[in-house]
Amino acid sequence: MKKKFMVLPLVFLLCLTFGCQKGEEGITEEEAKAMGDVYAKARNEVNLALLDEIYAPNVVVHDCSSPEDIIGLEALKEYYSYTHKAFPDLHATIDETIVKGDKIIWVWTFKATHTGPFHTPLGDIPPTDNKLQFSGVAIDRMDEGKMVEEWVYFNVLDVLMQLGFTLNPPQPQKPPEEKK
């Protein structure tokens, strides 16, 4: 009986200690920053295979620069490859990492020079040699240590304007014939 009484509080204490340390379920800021480092490395070294470490194979990406959702990591790598062809010197930095439960929020900056043809949903843009800089925000949902869903917003309009596009109101229509 004595032994039981000794073990019980010890077990309880152990649970308390471990329980308190684990904190909220989900990813820690350190883990998220490490994932961000992998992402930056994958983009900056154009080693997209590294993305396998942080994205699930069936990830769904809602990227505001793509009219359709990007379904699957292979499709994401293909989408990124267009950017790398257009911007061989692309450099990504992660400015801020915030975690909450199973979500990571990243604020990032991309710098690049447009020295290759850019295949975009708006058509192919021949190289302009323009230097680009733009920021963006992503929210990622984690599951079992990898990102399974992502929402990315950045000012695509601003990027296109840095590439020489102009925004124009539609041409005025011919005045309609007077109805009698």
Next chain:
Amino acid sequence: MKKLFMILPLALILCFMVGCQDKEAMAELEAMKAQAEIEEQNKEIVQKFFAEIDNGNVEIIKELFAPNVAYYFPSNNPEPYSQEESYEYMKMMFNAFPKWHHRIEELFAVDDIVIARVVDSSTHEGEYLGMPATGNKVEFGEILIYRLENGKIVEIRGEGDMLGFMQQLGMELKPKEGEK
């Protein structure tokens, strides 16, 4: 006797650990409770902001944005809007788009930060960037990162699908050389 000698230090360690754990755990619990309360309040402030904008109440900017607020849109804008500039901008938008609906898809708070993923929708009912009212409906997504202090919004950094917004309005993007 031996058993007593074994039990005594163990009991002492237990009391010590439980005693310390108690105080530490209590302090941690209190801090966590206080933080959770502030996070809830901050989320409510952001929700109130969107609800009031949807009610057409532009004055809410003067109520909820701190006088020294900095509104960065895009998030790396070197010239963030002040409270006055945010107010004037919103009034200008309301002239062209009097009715808004903000659908909050996701909202969470971490420390003094609130992150909102929102879909904005409206109808083009007044002149905007040289375009007379078209009646076109617009719907676009954005992610906004708010920082709050003492119940006021002191910083906003956001990214949104401005290209989608402009295209839905009927604006045309022309590449540098002008021809399609």
